[in-house]
Amino acid sequence: MAGSTPASPSADAATPPQxxxxxxxxxxxxxxxxxxxxxxxxxxxxxxxxxGPFVWRVPINEIDFTAKLQGPxxxxxxxxxxxxxxxxxxxxxxxxISLSVGLAAMAVALLVxxxxxxxxxxxxxxxxxxxxxxxxxxxxxxxxPLLLLLIYLFRDTLKAAFxxxxxxxxxxxxxxxxLRWMPVARLVRAQFFSLREKEFVEAARAxxxxxxxxxxxxxxxxxxxxxxxxxxxxVASAIIAESTLSFLGLGFPPDxxxxxxxxxxxxxxxxxAPHWAIFPGAAIFLAVLSIxxxxxxxxxxxxxxxxx
Amino acid sequence: MNAPAPLLSxxxxxxxxxxxxxxxxxxxxxxxxxxxxxxxxxEGETLGLVGESGCGxxxxxxxxxxxxxxxxxxxxxxxRNVTVLDGEELxxxxxxxxxxxxxxxxxxxxxxxxxGIVGEALLxxxxxxxxxxxxxxxxxxxxxxxxxxxxxxxxPHEFSGGQxxxxxxxxxxxxxxxxxxxxxxxxxxxxxxxxxxxxLLEDLQEKFGLTYLFIAHDLSVVEHISNRVAVMYLGRIxxxxxxxxxxxxxxxxxxxxxxxxxxxxxxxxxxxxIKLEGDVPNPxxxxxxxxxxxxxxxAEPRCSETAPPLKQGADGHWVACHLRG
Numbered sequence: 001m002a003g004s005t006p007a008s009p010s011a012d013a014a015t016p017p018q019x020x021x022x023x024x025x026x027x028x029x030x031x032x033x034x035x036x037x038x039x040x041x042x043x044x045x046x047x048x049x050x051x052g053p054f055v056w057r058v059p060i061n062e063i064d065f066t067a068k069l070q071g072p073x074x075x076x077x078x079x080x081x082x083x084x085x086x087x088x089x090x091x092x093x094x095x096x097i098s099l100s101v102g103l104a105a106m107a108v109a110l111l112v113x114x115x116x117x118x119x120x121x122x123x124x125x126x127x128x129x130x131x132x133x134x135x136x137x138x139x140x141x142x143x144x145p146l147l148l149l150l151i152y153l154f155r156d157t158l159k160a161a162f163x164x165x166x167x168x169x170x171x172x173x174x175x176x177x178x179l180r181w182m183p184v185a186r187l188v189r190a191q192f193f194s195l196r197e198k199e200f201v202e203a204a205r206a207x208x209x210x211x212x213x214x215x216x217x218x219x220x221x222x223x224x225x226x227x228x229x230x231x232x233x234x235v236a237s238a239i240i241a242e243s244t245l246s247f248l249g250l251g252f253p254p255d256x257x258x259x260x261x262x263x264x265x266x267x268x269x270x271x272x273a274p275h276w277a278i279f280p281g282a283a284i285f286l287a288v289l290s291i292x293x294x295x296x297x298x299x300x301x302x303x304x305x306x307x308x
Numbered sequence: 309m310n311a312p313a314p315l316l317s318x319x320x321x322x323x324x325x326x327x328x329x330x331x332x333x334x335x336x337x338x339x340x341x342x343x344x345x346x347x348x349x350x351e352g353e354t355l356g357l358v359g360e361s362g363c364g365x366x367x368x369x370x371x372x373x374x375x376x377x378x379x380x381x382x383x384x385x386x387x388r389n390v391t392v393l394d395g396e397e398l399x400x401x402x403x404x405x406x407x408x409x410x411x412x413x414x415x416x417x418x419x420x421x422x423x424g425i426v427g428e429a430l431l432x433x434x435x436x437x438x439x440x441x442x443x444x445x446x447x448x449x450x451x452x453x454x455x456x457x458x459x460x461x462x463x464p465h466e467f468s469g470g471q472x473x474x475x476x477x478x479x480x481x482x483x484x485x486x487x488x489x490x491x492x493x494x495x496x497x498x499x500x501x502x503x504x505x506x507x508l509l510e511d512l513q514e515k516f517g518l519t520y521l522f523i524a525h526d527l528s529v530v531e532h533i534s535n536r537v538a539v540m541y542l543g544r545i546x547x548x549x550x551x552x553x554x555x556x557x558x559x560x561x562x563x564x565x566x567x568x569x570x571x572x573x574x575x576x577x578x579x580x581x582i583k584l585e586g587d588v589p590n591p592x593x594x595x596x597x598x599x600x601x602x603x604x605x606x607a608e609p610r611c612s613e614t615a616p617p618l619k620q621g622a623d624g625h626w627v628a629c630h631l632r633g
Contacts, residue, residue, distance in 0.1 A: 199415035202375055203479065206407045207429040208399040217428075221419050304419060304463040 028301040035297020038290035045287055049095035058089040060257060072275060079275040081265065087276060090257035091283055097252065098239050098259040099287060101172055105238035108177025110231045113184025118215060120185070121192020132189070139182045144248075150175055151250045165252070172251050176241045184230055191223035225299045232295030236288035259284050313387065314348035315519050316372065316487055321345045321381035323367050327592070340591050341367040343543030343599075344381070346618065349487070354513065354520040356534030356551065358527060358566070360588060364543040365523045366410075369489040372521065373405040374398060385487070403433055406480035410492040412472035416464035422475055423460045426450065429482040449478040452515075453508060470501035477508065487519045494529060506533055527570050531555055536624075539563045542591060542599040545618060549625040559627045562600050598630070606631055 030036055064084035072079045078087040120131040151171060158167035195201060201218050209217070243260015245251030252258055259280045266277035323342040326335040342364040349355045357365045370376040372383055374390060383390040385401060393401055409415035416425055426449055427442045429435070436442040447457040453474040464472055473493060480488055490509065494502040510533060512518060524530045530537055531551055538548040539562065547560040558564045565582040572579055584603045589595050595602050601611035611630055618628040 199409045199411060200417040202370075203407070203409060203415050203476070204417075204428065206373060206375055206402060207479070207483065208402040208432050209428070210399075213432070217420075218417055222417070302419075304465065 024304075025301045029297050032293075032297035032300055034293045035301075038293035038297070041286055042290040042294065045095065045283070045290075046099065049092055049099060052092035052095075053089075056089055056092060058086045060089045060093045061085060061255060078279045079273070081262075081273075081276055082269060087262070087279055090262055091259065091280055094257040094259050094262060094280075095283060097169070097256065098242060098284070101169065101176070101242045101258075102235040102239040102287070102291075104169075104173040105176040105180065105241075106231050106234040108173055109180040109234050109238075110184055110227065111181075112178065113181035114188050114220075114227065116181065117185035117188025118192060118220065121189040121196065121219075122211065122215060124193075128189070131185075135182045135185050138179065141179075143179055146179070147175055147245065147250060148248075165256075168252050172242055172245060176238045176245075180234055180237065180241075184227060184234075187226055187230055188223055191226065192219055195219045195222050225303060228299050228302075229292075229295050232292045235291045236284075239284055239288065315351040315353075315386060316349040316521070317384040318348075318368075318372065319346050319382045319384070321368065321371055321383065322379045323364070323371055323376060324379045337592050340543050340594050342371065342378075343594065345540070345543070345545050346381075347538055347545060347548060349519055349521060351486070351519055352513070352517055353536065354522050354534045356530035356537040357521060357523045357540060358525060358530050358537060359540035360525060362588065362591065363540045364591075365525075365540050366491050368540070369407065369491050369521060369523050372487075372489055373402065373407060375407070399433075403483040404485055405487045405489065406483060406485035407489040407491060408473070408476050408480050408493045411496050412469050412476055413464075413496075415476050416472055418464055421461050421463055422446075422450070422455075425464070425475060426478045426482055429479060433483055435483065445482070446478075449481055450475075452481065452512070453478045468501075469497050470504060473497060473501075473505050474508065477505075477512070481512065481516070484516070485518070487521065490520055490522045490524075492524050493522075495524065495526065502529065509533065527555075527567065539566065542588060542594055544599055544615075544628065545626075546600065546628045547626065548618070550623075553623070553625055557625075559621065559625065559632045560600075560629050561604050561606055561632070598628070 062085060064080070066084065067076070067080050068082050068084040070076060070080045070084075076086050076088065078091065080086060081090075116131055116135065120128040120135075123131075154171055155167070158171050161167060162170055196219065201214060204214055204218050240260060242251055242258060243264060246254070246256075246258055246261040246264070252261070254261070262280040263277055263284070266273070266280070270277055321342055322340075322344055324338040325341055327337040327339065328334065329336040345364070345368055347355065357368065359365050367376060371378045372390070374383075374393070378391060381391070385405065388401070390401055390405075420428075423443065423446050426446045427436075430442050430445055436445050443460070446460065450456060450459060455471065455474055455478070459467075459471075464475065467475065473496075476493075493509070494505050497505060506529060509520070513520065520533070522530060522533055534551045536548060537551050537554045538545050539554070539560065540546070541562050547554065547558070547563045549557075549559075554563065555567065558567050561582075565584050568579060568582045582605065584605075586603050589599070589602055595612065597610075597612040597614055598604070598607075598616050601607040604611065608631065614630075616628045616630045618626050620626050
């Protein structure tokens with residue numbers, strides 16, 4: 001027994017109650033006030049767009065020219081647009097699409113980015129050079145013409161396979177996510193390069209850990225902090241990209257009131273009906289901001305080095 | 309060297325790191341990190357490996373367990389040639405050879421608990437069946453290195469440097485290795501903690517019959533723990549001898565200079581310092597002949613022409629010098 005040389009007892013005093021990793025992360029997440037508030041806001045937004053139509057039963061496309069461009073009132077809490085359509089109903093309906101496009105596109109971008117970045121970071125040499133060449137190629141592509149091309153090529157096939165809305169949804173998510181993975185890939189690759197040389201990774205290698213184990217247990221978890229933050233920013237840009245597509249008539253059909261679409265429709269009336277632009281703008285702003293804060297909170301909560 | 313077959317036998321080990329450049333990533337130069345190193349370690353022995361930073365000691369240690377692929381040379385462990393092993397065999401050899409790292413802050417995964425860090429080896433090598441078994445074994449290991457079961461769920465950042473190094477030692481011990489490469493295990497620690505960790509390593513050696521390759525640049529630490537000491541200069545071993553012998557009677561001029569630089573904790577004692585001129589030459593372009601001839605106080609013309617071989621002198625004292633054979 002090597003008990004003759006015990007470690008200093010300083011760390012033994014005041015042992016905190018032992019928590020599982022998940023409980024510990026949750027405890028740490030709760031310390032991040034903004035993240036918790038943001039979670040409630042995002043939760044409220046999600047609840048509103050999911051359950052809203054059952055509560056607020058005004059149809060989204062009921063045209064009423066006598067009530068056009070009205071400000072908020074009891075009858076139309078968020079006012080009406082130039083066709084007298086109820087903005088609240090439209091935002092509730094459009095939020096479903098905007099939020100799910102944002103989250104799904106982020107998932108696609110993260111998945112592809114992490115995959116390519118990890119492969120490049122682990123392989124190095126020729127494979128790395130090839131993958132980074134591909135990344136640069138994607139970065140240098142003019143995105144709008146490419147979007148046009150992709151959508152003309154695949155819209156009908158996808159519509160036929162998944163129905164009008166489902167097909168467009170898959171297409172929009174794939175196109176937005178597929179053109180946004182490059183920064184993530186570069187980030188992940190850079191993280192991998194620095195982590196690969198760390199002594200704890202070498203120690204795992206010395207213990208006989210295989211490549212998969214090194215990546216899954218040691219490198220990737222330590223690389224995820226900045227990736228999570230990049231992912232939350234991607235949600236924002238995906239929501240905005242979707243509205244660009246809608247504006248060009250390439251995304252969802254013009255009668256589908258996604259947040260971005262409503263915002264674009266409102267731009268010509270900014271001086272006489274500012275509420276029309278303010279409410280969808282606020283919805284995008286709140287969603288994006290709260291997702292960013294949640295990302296911040298997650299990064300801190302999942303990093304045990306940070307004392308909170 | 310010794311009567312029974314040595315546990316580890318390194319022959320003509322070389323490691324060159326290519327320097328790539330140009331548009332086609334051609335090799336334009338190479339760093340001669342380890343340039344023909346040979347030594348043996350007997351079972352239960354501690355071989356100290358000393359030299360200044362950049363002389364290739366850590367590279368040698370990592371080559372021994374194939375964390376770095378050697379460029380040339382052979383490494384025999386228990387009569388198996390480690391250099392040709394592959395896949396499952398290589399994994400198996402890593403149960404026998406383990407490593408303790410220099411920086412206890414970089415060598416533990418910050419996201420894993422102590423239980424996860426120490427228990428990982430058990431999972432990789434399937435040395436424990438159930439989670440309960442893993443935990444029991446980890447607690448046993450922690451107690452062996454002077455930590456407690458209460459530390460199981462803690463993260464590395466909650467520990468002091470010395471405690472972290474103990475976690476690193478427990479991790480290395482988990483697979484019941486025969487040889488442990490200690491890569492400057494105490495250089496990053498406070499002096500008082502250094503002594504604790506050195507004592508722990510000695511206790512463990514006695515208890516488990518471990519063999520150490522102890523890499524350090526602190527000569528007094530090495531003297532304390534080693535049976536024999538090898539001195540490296542610019543990728544080559546210049547002298548190997550029993551620790552006492554080397555310290556009392558250094559033969560190579562580099563060893564002499566190195567030892568004269570060790571401070572004596574007694575101000576009334578004066579020691580003649582041998583001051584070496586210049587810096588360590590660039591390992592990309594090491595000097596011809598004896599690597600040390602550019603700074604050697606006794607160099608002769610032949611020293612710059614041929615490299616002196618490591619020759620055995622009286623009772624196992626090996627020196628690589630034309631003049632001090």
